[in-house]
Amino acid sequence: EVNYVMVVADGMGGHAAGEVASRLAISALVGVALDIPDWIFWVDAEHRPEMERRARESVQQVGAMLIERGRQDSALRGMGSTLTAARSLGRYLLIAHVGDSRAYLFRAGGLHRLTKDHTYAQMLVDCGKLEACDIPSSGTGHILTNALGGSNEHVDVDVDVLRLEDGDRLLLCSDGLTDLVDDGTIAQTLSAAASSADACAQLVQFAL
Secondary structure, eight states, rough: EEEEEEEEEEESSSSSHHHHHHHHHHHHHHHHHOOOOOOOOOOOTTTHHHHHHHHHHHHHHHHHHHHHHHHHHHHGTEEEOOOEEEETTEEEEEEEESSSEEEEEETTTEEOOOOOOOOOHHHHHHSSSSGGGHHHHHEEEEEEEOOTTTTTTTTOOOOEEEEOOOOOOOEEEOOOTTTOHHHHHHHHHHHHHSSSSHHHHHHOOOOO
């Protein structure tokens, strides 16, 4: 029943505001989690709906905090952030996701994306007006349709639960990796690296 949490946030709204937004998103999420009086440490049919509800509501609270901070400081007005969080609960993994950062599962040599990008380009793909392979050249890949903060107070949070297997590895990353390194290279790197630290260092170098 050991739990682990991984989080990635990628800020927007200019360099300074984006940096504040991403830091604030993560620290606010930690604060919200610590304020929960009773934590759920195990996934079963009884507790899963409440666990998913809490995850969705917690991320929405973070979005409200970003908007309020922007109202208090005109230099930060309109700042926002993506947020992708993963929490392992024993054999299960809980994913909460907003924006275009991503979570991947590496299992038995294969790389599987666990999140869907909340972008205008992905929306066009979903309705059949754009091919996925044409996203990089479409000019719409970085137009977010859903994020924390920004100008829209409403935020949709994708929440999912899946069962883990022995040997599974999890990768969370921003589009600073996925824009520049293809899934095949990411999978090869995870397969060959001796440790997570080595894999991260190599992926950063590939992106650079």
